[in-house]
């Protein structure tokens with residue numbers, strides 16, 4: 001109920017913003033919809049100046065946040081919100097392509113360089129896997145950040161051995177000490193990789209097949225198995241896990257590599273926090289910028305994406321949020337080298353020749369071997385509803401996520417209707433013609 005209430009309040013607040021925005025010239029507004037804690041916000045204002053310099057056109061960024069892919073998608077798909085740039089994850093980009101919700105991105109920037117060419121071929125390779133069959137991801141999305149899903153743990157209470165397997169989720173030693181990421185696909189694929197590790201070892205199925213198996217049997221298997229770990233769960237988080245781990249309120253967090261990096265840095269020398277990708281394998285993910293088909297400022301949107309691919313901006317975002325940019329230029333590699341690290345890792349898959357053996361933080365940039373144990377998550381297609389209903393059961397929601405979203409959108413519609421009606425009345429009263 002608390003969740004329902006906060007979602008409705010958030011949606012209502014956004015309704016006020018969008019009703020206000022319609023009063024301004026839309027070509028001077030850029031509506032960006034991004035994950036929370038996922039950008040150096042100073043760059044938003046700097047973009048406005050840069051856009052003016054490059055095009056002579058004024059723009060003001062209207063910045064809004066989401067924390068769950070599926071919530072963002074529903075706002076665009078059902079709510080038809082006119083965001084200009086959005087940052088979904090790989091499998092959601094795939095779903096958006098299937099539903100024809102995206103516009104192709106024109107990379108012709110006239111006299112402005114095309115910085116999107118700085119994206120690593122590795123990320124472009126992942127993007128090649130994202131397709132609707134008709135529309136190819138590479139024409140509709142540009143990589144932003146990427147990483148792995150793994151286990152962040154407190155080394156005072158958890159051994160390296162314990163953290164090296166997804167089996168840690170069921171270890172009775174960690175009752176009420178595990179924070180779970182509220183991200184259905186990430187948790188689903190981690191648990192299935194654990195349950196079906198022998199199938200993978202015997203070569204009967206690939207990791208990608210195991211992770212993306214949404215059959216009724218696999219969904220049921222996940223549901224039954226995760227239920228047995230529930231006493232260990234301290235809660236579900238999307239953003240606050242990193243703080244809770246830094247404050248030692250939880251000992252284990254199923255999380256994304258960038259959140260782990262942020263927590264490790266927050267602690268200073270980070271001696272009691274570590275992050276690992278379990279031996280059964282995991283998902284390698286990326287988030288990319290896309291332009292939804294209801295966008296109203298496509299021009300500023302594509303310049304915004306280009307601006308985010310400038311190496312200096314990519315570095316600022318990385319330093320600020322802890323995640324790793326999809327941009328792979330020599331200056332980024334150089335800025336990431338830490339001579340006092342003992343281990344040298346092979347990052348040639350990302351930075352190309354010359355990066356076969358570099359001293360770079362392996363939480364941020366997984367080495368080649370870790371990558372080989374990972375695969376990408378894909379859209380569940382017509383099994384999505386079954387997956388989401390199962391997720392509501394796992395989390396014990398009294399209302400399913402879909403119902404919460406639909407209620408929130410209906411409330412939003414009513415608020416917009418009332419606001420528009422009252423603004424019409426005012427206009428009539430003042431005798432102003434539209």
Ligand code: N2P
Nearest residue numbers: 035036037038089256
């Ligand atoms: C940051 C969210 C990162 C999203 N708060 C990872 N896909």
